[in-house]
Amino acid sequence: MPYPFVASPNVTHTEGRAIDVVVMHTMEAAERLDTAEVVARWFARPDAEVSAHYCVDADSIVQCVREQDIAWHARGGNDHSIGIELAGYAGQGPKGWDDDYSWAVLERASALVADLCRRHDVPVRRLRADDLRARRRGLAGHADVSAAFGRSTHWDPGPDFPWRRFLRLIRMRLALASDVVERSAQP
Ligand SMILES: [Zn+2]
Known part of the structure; x- marks a missing residue:
């Protein structure tokens, strides 16, 4: 799935690596239709010294x-x-996670994460700090990474992030995709 690409210089290049975990964050920026573009432009600045794969x-x-x-x-x-x-x-x-804007974000993100989980064979399950330390594979919040390794105080995507709903949306996407593949494989 090709997306518009705004390269960030704040990366460590590799020739290929195993993906074990998808980490969810919140941008802490106003909910507008150009928020992904605005944050991507911030990540494109060397002095930002941070980045993410997708906004x-x-x-x-x-x-x-x-x-x-x-x-x-x-x-x-x-x-x-x-x-x-x-x-x-x-x-x-x-309530904030249940408004039209957040539903649209979660729907869009669930399609992306379903695609990532399928391509990298990452199980659709929520990981906590203990799981991350044990190097289990799945989905986690930035807060879980902070709790696991103690190298950050960031607590996003927050205690009220709707994990259950988000995982359900991802599983629905994956079920839908495999259904399409099965049907198209039939003569
Ligand atoms: Zn974060």
Whole structure:
């Protein structure tokens, strides 16, 4: 799935690596239709000294780092992860995550994460700090990486991030995709 690419210089290049974890973040920037583009331009600045692979807002996805390269998004957990920034705030409550804008972000992000999980064979399950330390594979929040390795105080995507709903959306996408493949394989 090709996305518009705004290259960030804040990366560690590799010739290829194993992806074990998809790390979810919130951008902590106003929920607008150009939020992904605005944050991607910030990541494109060398003085930002941070980056993520993908930025997702309600109507678009911008890629900033190639998946084989290491983005600088979650200290202690970058080497084998893909970082995804969502438009929204870690401080959002359940209502904030339930408005039209956030639904659009989560729908869009779930399609992206389903594709990542399928291509990198990452299990669709929520990981906590203990799981990350044990190098289990799956999805985690930046907060979990911070708790696991103690190298950051970032707590996004926040305690009210709707993990259950998000994982359900991802599983629905994967079920839909495999259904299409099965049907098209039939004579
Ligand atoms: Zn973060």
